[in-house]
Amino acid sequence: MQIDPKLIMIIAKHFNLKQKDINLSTSKDLIEEWDSLEHIKLILEIEEEFKIKFPLDIVPYITSVKAIQNEIEKLKA
Amino acid sequence: MTIAILTSYNSDLLKKDFEKFLYSKNIDITCWWNSFNLQEKAIFDLTSPFYLVKPDIALMHFEIEWLLGDIIHDILKYNLHDRKSKLEEAKIKFSSLVSLISNNLPNTKIVIENFIFRNKTYLGHLDINIEMGLYEIINSFNTFLLTIKSQFPDKIILHDYSSLIENIGRNHCYDNRIFHLAKNPFARSFYQKLFEHYYSVISIVTLPRKKCLVVDLDNTLWGGIIGQDGIDNIELGNSGIGEAYVQFQKYLLNYYRKGIFLSVCSKNNYNDAIEVIEKHPDMILRKEYFSALKINWSDKVTNLKAIAKDLNIGIDSLVFIDDNPAECELVKQQLPEVEVINLTGDPDNYINQMNSVDSLNTIFLTEEDLNRNRMYVADEKRKELEHSYTNLDEYLTSLEMQAFIKVNNPTHAQRVSQLTQKTNQFNLTTKRYTIEDIKNFLTDNKHRIYTLHLVDKFGDNGIVVMAIVELKNDKWIIDTFLMSCRVIGRQAETALLNSILEDATKSNINIVRGEFIKTKKNEPAEDFYSKHGFTSFSTNEWSIKFPFTINKHFVKINREL
Numbered sequence: 001m002q003i004d005p006k007l008i009m010i011i012a013k014h015f016n017l018k019q020k021d022i023n024l025s026t027s028k029d030l031i032e033e034w035d036s037l038e039h040i041k042l043i044l045e046i047e048e049e050f051k052i053k054f055p056l057d058i059v060p061y062i063t064s065v066k067a068i069q070n071e072i073e074k075l076k077a
Numbered sequence: 078m079t080i081a082i083l084t085s086y087n088s089d090l091l092k093k094d095f096e097k098f099l100y101s102k103n104i105d106i107t108c109w110w111n112s113f114n115l116q117e118k119a120i121f122d123l124t125s126p127f128y129l130v131k132p133d134i135a136l137m138h139f140e141i142e143w144l145l146g147d148i149i150h151d152i153l154k155y156n157l158h159d160r161k162s163k164l165e166e167a168k169i170k171f172s173s174l175v176s177l178i179s180n181n182l183p184n185t186k187i188v189i190e191n192f193i194f195r196n197k198t199y200l201g202h203l204d205i206n207i208e209m210g211l212y213e214i215i216n217s218f219n220t221f222l223l224t225i226k227s228q229f230p231d232k233i234i235l236h237d238y239s240s241l242i243e244n245i246g247r248n249h250c251y252d253n254r255i256f257h258l259a260k261n262p263f264a265r266s267f268y269q270k271l272f273e274h275y276y277s278v279i280s281i282v283t284l285p286r287k288k289c290l291v292v293d294l295d296n297t298l299w300g301g302i303i304g305q306d307g308i309d310n311i312e313l314g315n316s317g318i319g320e321a322y323v324q325f326q327k328y329l330l331n332y333y334r335k336g337i338f339l340s341v342c343s344k345n346n347y348n349d350a351i352e353v354i355e356k357h358p359d360m361i362l363r364k365e366y367f368s369a370l371k372i373n374w375s376d377k378v379t380n381l382k383a384i385a386k387d388l389n390i391g392i393d394s395l396v397f398i399d400d401n402p403a404e405c406e407l408v409k410q411q412l413p414e415v416e417v418i419n420l421t422g423d424p425d426n427y428i429n430q431m432n433s434v435d436s437l438n439t440i441f442l443t444e445e446d447l448n449r450n451r452m453y454v455a456d457e458k459r460k461e462l463e464h465s466y467t468n469l470d471e472y473l474t475s476l477e478m479q480a481f482i483k484v485n486n487p488t489h490a491q492r493v494s495q496l497t498q499k500t501n502q503f504n505l506t507t508k509r510y511t512i513e514d515i516k517n518f519l520t521d522n523k524h525r526i527y528t529l530h531l532v533d534k535f536g537d538n539g540i541v542v543m544a545i546v547e548l549k550n551d552k553w554i555i556d557t558f559l560m561s562c563r564v565i566g567r568q569a570e571t572a573l574l575n576s577i578l579e580d581a582t583k584s585n586i587n588i589v590r591g592e593f594i595k596t597k598k599n600e601p602a603e604d605f606y607s608k609h610g611f612t613s614f615s616t617n618e619w620s621i622k623f624p625f626t627i628n629k630h631f632v633k634i635n636r637e638l
Contacts, residue, residue, distance in 0.1 A: 037089050040258055044090075044265040056254045 003069050010049055011065065014042050027064030039063060052076070079107045080279060081132035083120070085143035087113040087260040091268055098272040106279065113260065116143075120174050128181055134282055135178055136188040136275065138238065140195070140262070141215055144171055152200060152211055160209040168221050172228075179229045184513045187229070188278050190238035191219045195251040195262050231491060231512045234278060234440050241274050280435040286499070287416060287436045288394035289368070290332050291384060294343035294350055296400040297420060297427075298326055298362065303349045313359045321424040326361035328428045333366050335439055338388060340369040342380045342397065347372045377404050378411045389562035391501055391598055396437060441491070473568060473631035480542075480572045480632045481530040484580075489528045490515045492540050496559060501598040503570070504559040505591065505605060510545075523548055524556070525580070529573045531564060531632070538564060542573045553581050555591035558605070565601055568630035574609055576634065578625040587623040 001024060011026065012019045015033050028034040034042075043059055046052075046068065052075045054062065062068045082088065088110045099106055109130045111119040116139070119127040127135075142149045144167045148160065155163060178187055192215050204210035219239065226233040242250050245267070252264035263271060295302045299322050300312025312319040333339050339362065343350060350372045354364050364370070369387045371380035377397075385392045393414035399405050405419040416436060420427050431437075483489065494512040501507065510518075518524040529542035541564045545557040555577070560570050581589050591606055594617065606619035610626030613619050 037259070040255065040261075041090060044255070048265055053254075056257060059254070059258055 001066065001069060003065060004050075004072065006049055007046065007065070007069060007072065010045055011042065014038070014045060022065060024066040024069070025064065027066075029063075034063075036060075043068075046072070050076070078105070078133040078283065079109060079130050080134040080136060081109040081111075081127055081130060082136045082138065082275070083111050083116045083127070085116055085139040086262055089113065090255070090259055090261045091263070091271075094268055095272055095275070098269075098276070102276060104279070104283075117174070120177055123181055131182065132185055134186050134188055134279065135182065136190070136236075136278065137175075138190040139171075139192075141192040141218065142194070144192075144218070145214065148214075149194060149211065150199065152198075152204075152209075157208055160214065164209070164214055164217060167218065171218075172221075172225050175225050175233070176228070179232055184511065185232070186234060186282050187232055188234045188236050189222055189225070190236050191222055193239035193242050195247060195256075196253070197247070231441075234281070236274075236278050238274065241270065245270060277435050277438070281438055281440055284436055285393075286439060287337070287396045287434075288390050288499075289338040289340055289384065289388060289396070290329070290437065291340045291342045291381060291395055291397045292329065293399035293401070293404070294341060294345060294353075294372070296424075297398060298322060298329075299353065299357075299360075300424065303353055304345055308349075308353055308357060311353065311357075313353075313357060315359065318424060319359065321427075323359055323361060325424055325427045328431065330361055330366065332437060337437060337439075338368040338390075339366055340371070340384045340388070341367055342371045342377055342384065344374055344377075345372050377408055381408065381412060381415060389502065389565065396434060398431070441495075470631065475534075476567070476631070477534040478567065478569070478632040479532045479635060480569060481532070481635050481637070482573060482576050483528050483530070483637065484525050485519050486526075486528060487516070487519055489526070489540060490519065493526060493528060493543055496540070496543050496561065497557060500559045500561060501596070502562045502600075503565055503602045504557075504596075504599050505555070505602050506557055506594045507596050507599060508557050510557075518545060527573055527577060529569055531567070531569050542569045544573060544577060546577060551586070552588040552590060553577070553584075553586050555589065558591065559602075562601070567632070569632055570605065571609065571628045571630040572632040572634055575627050575630070576636065578621070578627065582623065582625060588620055589625065590618065590620040593617045593619065 003022070003024060008019050008022045011017070011022050015031055015038075017031075028039065040059075043054060043062070047054065050072055052072065054071055054075070058071060062071050092108075092110055095108060099108065107130075109126065109132060111127065119125045145163060148155055148163050152160065175187060175189070178185065194211060194215060198204040198211040200207075200210060204212055222235050226235055250264060250267040250270070251262050253262070255264070256262040292298060295304075298313075300318050301310060303311055313322050314320060315323065329339065341350075341354075351364070351370070354360060354362070354367075354370075369384045371383055373380070377399075381395060381397060382392065385395060391414075392412055395414075396416045396418065397405075397408055398418045398420055399408075400420045402419050402421075405417045408415055409417050416434065418430060418434060420430055490512050494510050494515045497508060497510045497515075515526065518526055525546045525548060527544040527546065528540045530540050531538040531542070538561075541561040543557070543559055544555060547554040547556045558570075558574075578589060591611065593603065593606060595603070606613070609621075609628055611619035611621045
């Protein structure tokens with residue numbers, strides 16, 4: 001699975017990280033600042049950038065780069 | 078300055094973005110928000126940070142759900158009587174919150190956002206067919222806000238949030254998903270509009286108001302070019318594009334009604350243009366609505382300067398609108414103080430473009446504002462008279478001026494504060510005071526606030542000269558002395574100064590002092606003290622000793638105690 005470079009950029013910028021440190025296993029558990037409030041903010045930024053809307057039921061659960069990438073692909077398909 | 082934003086929604090998601098927004102506006106402002114769900118505590122607990130930060134503005138943005146509770150979602154659960162009493166309860170709760178803030182933060186402006194429900198009524202078409210449906214409840218609540226305002230008219234500003242939502246549309250403003258996840262109802266794409274809405278009230282409270290709207294003619298007030306198309310072929314009428322221009326003129330007329338001057342600045346032959354203004358059957362803005370008409374071939378910069386001079390206002394009090402980008406650019410470069418609006422696109426869109434000009438937005442209407450334009454028309458008549466007399470004394474006598482001078486009249490507080498805020502030219506010290514400051518002076522027994530209300534044979538000028546005198550044991554100090562520029566040259570200032578000196582004599586005061594603080598604009602007041610027999614005892618400080626010189630003037634003084 002490839003991570004969309006735009007997604008890497010958004011996440012890196014949001015948490016003030018280096019892009020090379022972002023990979024599929026980057027997740028809420030590994031980044032201290034990624035709390036539930038920041039999670040919503042991040043999701044909203046991703047939605048804006050990709051022009052998509054995640055369904056309400058999955059928003060709380062897509063808490064890793066892999067899960068987010070996966071959902072983006074589903075919505076874009 | 079500090080703004081406190083009290084919300085019923087969870088503001089955590091947008092706080093940082095709002096800070097960035099304010100930063101981009103380049104204003105020095107600190108923003109305090111209540112923690113989620115603690116808005117009521119913040120207001121009821123007088124030791125809460127809300128009171129400690131002493132905000133200059135307290136903005137209350139509550140959702141109707143928070144005030145009314147469950148009834149919003151289940152109207153029919155309650156019978157008519159219960160719905161009415163729920164509404165009354167909510168009104169009492171809300172007005173007690175506002176009173177608490179008002180009583181405990183005497184110098185804070187309270188901004189109340191009016192109410193709208195973020196969803197459509199759940200009752201569909203039934204809602205407006207029953208008594209006390211959701212919409213009627215919300216309307217009734219919004220009407221009630223005016224009652225609240227009437228209790229603290231100087232402090233409360235009602236802010237039209239519901240119109241913002243109506244203009245953009247509920248579905249674009251709210252995202253119920255985010256509401257369910259984070260108790261923040263707003264769509265992310267709406268943040269910017271919301272922030273601009275909040276900001277508009279900050280600018281209403283803090284930025285100086287513009288006084289004159291200067292309009293171009295061709296393709297601004299009508300379609301086409303009068304010099305080429307002629308009066309019969311320009312677009313102005315009751316259908317199509319002509320109607321859009323008529324509509325725009327009707328819109329502009331409302332600025333005149335609110336007390337803002339309208340003026341024309343147009344490159345045209347005077348006779349061509351004035352014929353349209355006076356004779357075109359569909360023209361709305363006739364000659365009498367304009368305080369100045371500059372229709373000639375001079376450049377717009379020269380004409381704008383002339384308009385400011387004619388009206389005795391600063392260049393920075395002008396807003397200029399024109400469809401021509403080159404003219405707009407020229408004015409922007411040469412006169413950066415002028416706010417320039419370049420109208421673009423179809424004329425039906427002009428109104429929207431004007432609506433975004435915050436500096437023309439007023440929230441208080443004083444008697445003077447309502448009368449000002451009428452008074453300027455009378456000013457023109459006075460000027461005509463000036464030319465027909467051979468000397469100034471004769472002219473001033475002919476005006477039959479009467480001054481009504483009052484001391485410490487509390488009903489004048491708003492006008493007095495407004496004069497200190499707005500007067501730039503004939504203002505000796507240019508000290509700006511809020512209504513609260515003035516009210517303090519009125520009650521502290523250490524100040525006398527003098528107001529002079531001038532009437533002449535052409536009309537009522539309102540309160541146009543004003544002074545604040547600080548009373549010391551052995552001397553009086555003139556803290557503020559100012560005069561509205563439209564009565565410069567009428568000796569009303571002499572009339573007021575004489576009254577102050579007479580009162581000083583009666584109070585056994587031997588010395589009266591005053592100060593002149595030079596600004597870029599107050600040159601007209603520079604020789605005030607020297608002309609009235611004061612001597613300067615240090616740079617810019619003046620005094621006069623008993624017995625005081627009483628200067629001649631032509632104003633009949635009426636003093637009521």
